[in-house]
Amino acid sequence: MAEPIAGSVQLLPIPGLPELRPGDDLAGLLCESAPWLRDGDILVVTSKAVSKVEGRLLPVPADAEGRERARQQAVEAETVRVVAQRGATRIVVTPHGWVMAAAGVDASNLAPGEIALLPLDPDASALALCEAIADRAGVRVAVVISDTIGRTWRRGLTDVAIGVAGMAAVADLRGRLDTSGIPLLVTEIAIADEVAAAADLVKGKLSGVPAAVVRGLTPPKDDGQGSASLRRPTTEDMFALGTRDVVRTRRPANGFGREGVDEAVVRSAIEAALLATELTEGLEPLPDNPWRGTIDGADARAVRLLGQAAAVVVPVIPDAAEDEAITRLGMAISALLIQLHAEGFSASWLSPGQLGDLAPAHAPGGGRPHGLVVVGQIDR
Numbered sequence: 001m002a003e004p005i006a007g008s009v010q011l012l013p014i015p016g017l018p019e020l021r022p023g024d025d026l027a028g029l030l031c032e033s034a035p036w037l038r039d040g041d042i043l044v045v046t047s048k049a050v051s052k053v054e055g056r057l058l059p060v061p062a063d064a065e066g067r068e069r070a071r072q073q074a075v076e077a078e079t080v081r082v083v084a085q086r087g088a089t090r091i092v093v094t095p096h097g098w099v100m101a102a103a104g105v106d107a108s109n110l111a112p113g114e115i116a117l118l119p120l121d122p123d124a125s126a127l128a129l130c131e132a133i134a135d136r137a138g139v140r141v142a143v144v145i146s147d148t149i150g151r152t153w154r155r156g157l158t159d160v161a162i163g164v165a166g167m168a169a170v171a172d173l174r175g176r177l178d179t180s181g182i183p184l185l186v187t188e189i190a191i192a193d194e195v196a197a198a199a200d201l202v203k204g205k206l207s208g209v210p211a212a213v214v215r216g217l218t219p220p221k222d223d224g225q226g227s228a229s230l231r232r233p234t235t236e237d238m239f240a241l242g243t244r245d246v247v248r249t250r251r252p253a254n255g256f257g258r259e260g261v262d263e264a265v266v267r268s269a270i271e272a273a274l275l276a277t278e279l280t281e282g283l284e285p286l287p288d289n290p291w292r293g294t295i296d297g298a299d300a301r302a303v304r305l306l307g308q309a310a311a312v313v314v315p316v317i318p319d320a321a322e323d324e325a326i327t328r329l330g331m332a333i334s335a336l337l338i339q340l341h342a343e344g345f346s347a348s349w350l351s352p353g354q355l356g357d358l359a360p361a362h363a364p365g366g367g368r369p370h371g372l373v374v375v376g377q378i379d380r
Helices: 026-033 047-053 064-077 122-137 191-203 263-276 300-308 323-342 352-358
Strands: 010-013 042-046 057-059 081-086 089-093 099-101 114-116 142-151 154-165 211-215 283-286 311-317 345-350 372-377
Touching (some): 026 047, 026 122, 042 191, 047 114, 047 122, 064 114, 122 142, 122 154, 154 191, 191 211, 263 283, 263 311, 263 323, 283 323, 300 345, 300 372, 311 323, 323 345, 323 372
Antiparallel strands (some): 057 114, 081 089, 142 154, 283 311, 345 372
């Protein structure tokens, strides 16, 4: 094997791995197939290979209809939140926090009658491979677990990192000077994603080679975060829902999680709803939920949601309101529910009939309450 020139990077496929099955010793097989591994190498392994040995496989019917039905059920089970949907195709948030098509559920390169789920904890899988290879071969490598995704606004697929160990996933260059002496303000390089994509050039989807090595690259020092630094926080996500899917993916709340909600975000959602319906008032937030806890009476669902809600908004019908004002208030309630959903909250409007005796008699600033909007975290 020719030595690389200084500063260059080599991409080395690892051929010869057998068809992997649950319980196989992946680290041992990699060491046998790549006895040439060196300290400082970055080992890239597809998530499918990890899922196979970790037993993340589901049996599915042999017929096409049954197979698709089972696949959709698996996608549903692996979905935390639907971001967008076109027919049977769903872009969702997985329990790991990744946004991807079909929650990473895949049927390619598998035995007939099986589908694969993503590894339960890809970062832990990557770390386990690092440690096992060090034990078996005496070499220190970084490990990237890769998966294939599409990209917003761009056609074609590429591999990205969903599990990382032995290196930092992101190189933060903010504050450093560029070649013109200007400080970099936003530059964070997704090194682990670039490594995953580069390795896929010699792995490929049709070659049956699920692992490769990137050699010659000095990655940023391990920061202990695994792949977490690659996940964009929800508060920074400008595209949390597809435009055509804001209404489609909203579902009435059936329960709320225990966490609270940011009052500032709720007030911002109210402002957006009022602006959208050309109103200046009519949705009044309560600083505290007076119904939080155990309550009795009214509709069973209303009782449950009122008792769980972290925030309450009172829609107010002005005194002596005309039909247009009432219609605009209804539009504002609908806009508020959509905006709260877009912010990642769960929310429902409870009608006066559902509330019964629990319905407030007076609005905070006057006027007649028109039910309640209850808000909380999505119940996972």
